Amino acid sequence: MDAVQGSRFEAAFTAAVAIGLRQGEILGLQWSDVDLTSGKLTVRGALQRVDKKLIRVEPKSRTSKRTIQLPAVCVSAFAQHKPIRLHDLRHSAAALLLAQGESPRYITELLGHSQVSFTMETYVHVLDEVKKEVATRMDEILARPPVANRVANKTRPAHVS
Numbered sequence: 001m002d003a004v005q006g007s008r009f010e011a012a013f014t015a016a017v018a019i020g021l022r023q024g025e026i027l028g029l030q031w032s033d034v035d036l037t038s039g040k041l042t043v044r045g046a047l048q049r050v051d052k053k054l055i056r057v058e059p060k061s062r063t064s065k066r067t068i069q070l071p072a073v074c075v076s077a078f079a080q081h082k083p084i085r086l087h088d089l090r091h092s093a094a095a096l097l098l099a100q101g102e103s104p105r106y107i108t109e110l111l112g113h114s115q116v117s118f119t120m121e122t123y124v125h126v127l128d129e130v131k132k133e134v135a136t137r138m139d140e141i142l143a144r145p146p147v148a149n150r151v152a153n154k155t156r157p158a159h160v161s
Helices: 010-019 023-026 072-081 084-099 104-111 114-122 126-140 148-153
Strands: 038-042 045-050 053-057 066-069
Touching: 010 072, 023 045, 084 104, 084 126, 104 114, 126 148
Parallel strands: none
Antiparallel strands: 038 066, 045 053
């Protein structure tokens, strides 16, 4: 379990070890099969290769279709896995590039968008954070001491060290 901790396969390996699901059953799971609130998982199908294509098929037998009470370790693994979608990582890449100040034109080309405006509209939430960071950095650059400190420094004789 340590070997897969934090990986995208953690939930799958946890289900295999903790409740003995078959590989095809794990690969055939859909979120509608998992109820994290009640901690139950229903096996309704399996992923199988048919004519060189992967398809979701009915369970092999009546007993293969079953509802399983999940151990807490499985519920936790599934809960951590649920917010992660491959497409979310695409958004993360764009957000990180914008936050680093990369060119919007470059990001648009990288993502395969046809318009810079589309990229910018899609990631405007990131731009708001970048704007705040830029404003903070500008404050750091241009910050002047309070007026009282400036007056005290001007009245001090130049030869005093």
